[in-house]
Amino acid sequence: MVNTIDSDGSGFLDFSEFMALATEKNLLVTKDNLKKAFESLDIDKNGSLSIAELEQAFGTSGHKKTKKFWMEFIKEIDEDGSGEVEFEEFFEGMKKLAGK
Numbered sequence: 001m002v003n004t005i006d007s008d009g010s011g012f013l014d015f016s017e018f019m020a021l022a023t024e025k026n027l028l029v030t031k032d033n034l035k036k037a038f039e040s041l042d043i044d045k046n047g048s049l050s051i052a053e054l055e056q057a058f059g060t061s062g063h064k065k066t067k068k069f070w071m072e073f074i075k076e077i078d079e080d081g082s083g084e085v086e087f088e089e090f091f092e093g094m095k096k097l098a099g100k
């Protein structure tokens with residue numbers, strides 16, 4: 001595991017910080033912001049987030065979650081049952097997390 005989200009050193013906001021902020025300040029949960037977050041998490045650029053991608057994204061932060069957590073998380077927001085999180089599902093899921 002050598003890849004990081006911020007492999008080009010762009011200084012993209014750590015995703016877990018983003019989520020914490022988004023949860024605190026509902027204002028941040030805009031489609032634009034989430035799109036950027038989504039694209040940075042979608043490492044293989046196939047348009048959906050797999051468990052491995054989520055694990056990797058959070059594995060680089062201080063908020064590492066277990067595979068089980070991500071399986072539950074995906075099950076929770078995976079409305080089409082594809083086993084991965086497409087942007088629309090991500091968007092809805094984040095809105096839910098932010099309490100909207």
Ligand SMILES: [Ca+2]
Nearest residue numbers: 042044046048
């Ligand atoms: Ca992907």
Ligand SMILES: [Ca+2]
Nearest residue numbers: 078082084086
């Ligand atoms: Ca899905």
